[in-house]
Amino acid sequence: xxxxxxxxxxxxxxxxxxxxxxxxxxxxxxxxxxxxxxxxxxxxxxxxxxxxxxxxxxxxxxxxxxxxxxxxxxxxxxxxxxxxxxxxxxxxxxxxxxxxxxxxxxxxxxxxxxxxxxxxxxxxxxxxxxxxxxxxxxxxxxxxxxxxxxxxxxxxxxxxxxxxxxxxxxxxxxxxxxxxxxxxxxxxxxxxxxxxxxxxxxxxxxxxxxxxxxxxxxxxxxxxxxxxxxxxxxxxxxx
Amino acid sequence: xxxxxxxxxxxxxxxxxxxxxxxxxxxxxxxxxxxxxxxxxxxxxxxxxxxxxxxxxxxxxxxxxxxxxxxxxxxxxxxxxxxxxxxxxxxxxxxxxxxxxxxxxxxxxxxxxx
Numbered sequence: 623x624x625x626x627x628x629x630x631x632x633x634x635x636x637x638x639x640x641x642x643x644x645x646x647x648x649x650x651x652x653x654x655x656x657x658x659x660x661x662x663x664x665x666x667x668x669x670x671x672x673x674x675x676x677x678x679x680x681x682x683x684x685x686x687x688x689x690x691x692x693x694x695x696x697x698x699x700x701x702x703x704x705x706x707x708x709x710x711x712x713x714x715x716x717x718x719x720x721x722x723x724x725x726x727x728x729x730x731x732x733x734x735x736x737x738x739x740x741x742x743x744x745x746x747x748x749x750x751x752x753x754x755x756x757x758x759x760x761x762x763x764x765x766x767x768x769x770x771x772x773x774x775x776x777x778x779x780x781x782x783x784x785x786x787x788x789x790x791x792x793x794x795x796x797x798x799x800x801x802x803x804x805x806x807x808x809x810x811x812x813x814x815x816x817x818x819x820x821x822x823x824x825x826x827x828x829x830x831x832x833x834x835x836x837x838x839x840x841x842x843x844x845x846x847x848x849x850x851x852x853x854x855x856x857x858x859x860x861x
Numbered sequence: 862x863x864x865x866x867x868x869x870x871x872x873x874x875x876x877x878x879x880x881x882x883x884x885x886x887x888x889x890x891x892x893x894x895x896x897x898x899x900x901x902x903x904x905x906x907x908x909x910x911x912x913x914x915x916x917x918x919x920x921x922x923x924x925x926x927x928x929x930x931x932x933x934x935x936x937x938x939x940x941x942x943x944x945x946x947x948x949x950x951x952x953x954x955x956x957x958x959x960x961x962x963x964x965x966x967x968x969x970x971x972x973x974x975x
Contacts, residue, residue: 643875
C-alpha cells in the first residue's frame with residue numbers, strides 16, 4: 623500500500639507541477655505582452671517621428687534648391703523672368719510662401735474658471751467649432767493669410783478636434799491657439815468684437831480670448847505638399 | 862515522503878517550463894481553478910496517508926475528477942454569467958486549510974510523542 627501511495631502522489635505532484643508552471647508562464651506572458659507592446663509602439667513612434675523630421679529637412683533642402691534654380695532660370699530671359707514672377711504670385715496666393723503685413727494676433731486659451739461640481743468640463747475647452755468660427759469671421763472680414771500655431775490655413779486645411787487635442791494640417795496642438803491673420807487690422811478686430819459675435823460668445827463661456835493688433839506680422843508658409851489625387855483639371859466637353 | 866513530494870513537484874515544474882505547453886490566455890481562469898482542485902487532492906492524499914486510510918483509486922479519481930469538475934464549473938459559470946467557479950474556490954480552499962490543519966496536528970503530535 624505504501625508503495626502505491628508514493629507512486630501516485632509522485633505522479634499527481636508532477637501533473638500539478640506541470641499545471642502550475644503552465645499557468646505561471648501564461649500569467650507572466652500576459653503581463654509582459656501589454657508592456658512589450660507599449661514599448662514596441664513607443665519605439666516605432668519615435669523612429670517614425672525621427673524619419674518625419676529628416677524628411678522635412680529634406681523637403682526644405684529641395685525647396686531651397688528649386689528656388690535657386692528658379693532664380694537662375696529667371697535671369698536667362700524676360701520670358702522666364704515673367705514666368706517666375708507669375709509663379710511667385712500664385713505661390714503666395716496658394717499659401718506656399720511666407721508673407722508679412724499688418725494684421726491681428728488672436729490668442730485663445732481654455733477657460734480658467736473653477737469647475738463647479740456638475741459642470742461639464744467640455745464646455746470650458748476651446749472647440750474646433752470655436753476656431754472655425756473665428757477663422758470664418760476673419761475670412762469674411764478680408765483676412766488674406768491665416769495661420770493657427772504657425773500652421774498656414776490653405777484650401778485643404780482641416781481644423782478638427784481629436785479628444786482634447788486639435789488637428790490642424792495633420793499636426794496636433796493643444797490650447798493656447800495663436801491665430802495670426804493678415805488683413806486690415808481695424809476690420810479684423812471689429813469683425814471679431816461684434817456685439818453678440820464670436821468673441822462675446824466665447825467670453826461668456828469663460829474662454830480666454832485676447833486680440834492684439836500688429837503692424838508687421840509674419841505668417842509662415844504651408845509646409846506640406848499640395849497634390850490632388852482625384853481632382854483633375856476640367857477639359858471642357860459635356861460630362 | 863516530503864522528499865518525494867518536493868522532488869516530483871520540482872520535476873513537474875521543470876517539465877512544464879521546458880516543454881512548449883502554451884495555453885491560450887482565455888483558459889487561464891479554468892486552469893487556475895483546476896490547480897486549486899489538484900492542490901486540494903494532494904493535501905487530502907497526504908492526510909489520508911498519515912491517517913493510514915489512503916486508497917489509491919479514490920486518490921487518483923479524486924485528483925482528476927475534482928480538477929476537471931472545477932474547470933467545467935468555471936466554464937459553465939462563464940457561459941451563464943454566474944461566477945460558479947467561486948463555489949469551487951471556496952470549497953477547495955476551505956478543504957485545503959482543514960486538511961493542512963490535520964496534517965499539522967498529526968506531525969506536531971508525532972514530534973511531541975518523541
